[in-house]
Amino acid sequence: MIHTRICDLLGIPHPIVLGGMGTATTAPLVAAVCNAGGFGTLGTSAFNAATLESEIAAIHERTNKPFGVNHLLFQIREDIFGVTLQARPAVAAFAWARKEQKLRDYFQRAHDAGCKVMHMAGEVPEALRAAEAGADILVAQGTEAGGHVGWMASLPLLPMMVKAVAPLPVLCAGGIADGRGLAAALALGAEGVLLGTRFMATREAPIHPNYKQAIIKSDGHDTVLTEIPDLASQRVWPGAMSRAQRNQFIQRWAGREWAIRQAATEVGNQVATARAVGDVDNAPLSFGQDAGLIDSIKSVKEVIEDIIAEAEKIIAGRLPSLLRRPT
Numbered sequence: 380m381i382h383t384r385i386c387d388l389l390g391i392p393h394p395i396v397l398g399g400m401g402t403a404t405t406a407p408l409v410a411a412v413c414n415a416g417g418f419g420t421l422g423t424s425a426f427n428a429a430t431l432e433s434e435i436a437a438i439h440e441r442t443n444k445p446f447g448v449n450h451l452l453f454q455i456r457e458d459i460f461g462v463t464l465q466a467r468p469a470v471a472a473f474a475w476a477r478k479e480q481k482l483r484d485y486f487q488r489a490h491d492a493g494c495k496v497m498h499m500a501g502e503v504p505e506a507l508r509a510a511e512a513g514a515d516i517l518v519a520q521g522t523e524a525g526g527h528v529g530w531m532a533s534l535p536l537l538p539m540m541v542k543a544v545a546p547l548p549v550l551c552a553g554g555i556a557d558g559r560g561l562a563a564a565l566a567l568g569a570e571g572v573l574l575g576t577r578f579m580a581t582r583e584a585p586i587h588p589n590y591k592q593a594i595i596k597s598d599g600h601d602t603v604l605t606e607i608p609d610l611a612s613q614r615v616w617p618g619a620m621s622r623a624q625r626n627q628f629i630q631r632w633a634g635r636e637w638a639i640r641q642a643a644t645e646v647g648n649q650v651a652t653a654r655a656v657g658d659v660d661n662a663p664l665s666f667g668q669d670a671g672l673i674d675s676i677k678s679v680k681e682v683i684e685d686i687i688a689e690a691e692k693i694i695a696g697r698l699p700s701l702l703r704r705p706t
């Protein structure tokens with residue numbers, strides 16, 4: 380068993396968290412992570428108030444374990460946030476605030492509803508802002524991650540953030556798909572890890588099977604930081620880049636961002652159609668560099684058990700074997 384402070388704080392046996400991901404987390408995936416001893420988080424950006432309410436009810440039908448609900452602050456909607464507060468999940472998770480947004484107001488409302496507050500940051504100043512606003516848990520998200528990211532890599536970002544917000548617990552996100560990543564994150568001071576890409580390549584993930592295969596086939600060297608997916612969806616993020624596979628869709632528009640702006644509605648419709656039929660060449664595919672560490676679709680339970688077993692082996696076997704007494 381690997382036991383950290385986050386296990387006590389969240390009431391979970393294993394320090395592994397599923398990141399809330401817009402279109403990639405639904406009730407079966409969230410509940411599967413909870414039932415396997417991790418902490419599942421539901422992303423909300425694909426839902427309206429009514430569908431979020433029924434998705435949360437579907438999680439309760441599948442598990443009696445604690446879970447979280449994630450909101451992207453820059454586009455937060457009162458009616459949808461209201462559903463989360465009403466549902467009182469164990470954790471209200473936030474990310475990507477605008478600079479002028481008052482984090483304290485959102486965090487206080489979440490606390491008043493009985494939730495713990497988790498905030499994801501790609502930079503130390505943003506983590507400090509969240510800590511000062513009352514966050515209970517920080518997530519250091521490195522640029523290796525899938526989805527929207529900043530510019531700092533996990534390896535330097537994590538220990539800097541751990542030091543800056545001490546004694547608040549910090550989870551490491553970005554580039555972690557196996558027990559080696561968990562052991563490394565713990566060595567750098569994390570209390571646990573938050574995973575996206577690895578959980579997308581599971582049987583329970585709600586993404587198209589072709590998308591899962593694309594993750595498996597990727598060697599991890601084929602992603603880029605790009606604004607093209609956001610130009611196609613006409614959604615401007617506050618300072619984020621999107622890590623997506625350099626597939627035909629991205630190559631078609633790279634260097635011609637002005638043209639995608641011009642044809643955004645048409646391109647948006649084409650992307651929606653491609654997504655629906657699993658055409659992985661003609662839609663943006665967001666996943667992290669750790670796709671290169673993923674070579675099979677597993678159940679969520681297998682993913683969590685394998686990560687823990689591998690990390691335990693490293694911590695109990697390889698690392699102690701490196702120590703030598705001075706002669």
Ligand SMILES: Cc1cc2nc3c(=O)[nH]c(=O)nc-3n(C[C@H](O)[C@H](O)[C@H](O)COP(=O)(O)O)c2cc1C
Pocket residue numbers: 398399400401402403422423424449450451473474499520523524525526527552553554555573574575576577665666667668669
């Ligand atoms: C397809 C996709 C969608 C995501 N959507 C969200 C989101 O809505 N909110 C959020 O806080 N993070 C989101 N993320 C980021 C994850 O929470 C997490 O930080 C990231 O996946 C960790 O890196 P990894 O993919 O290397 O495991 C998303 C990631 C991906 C791949």
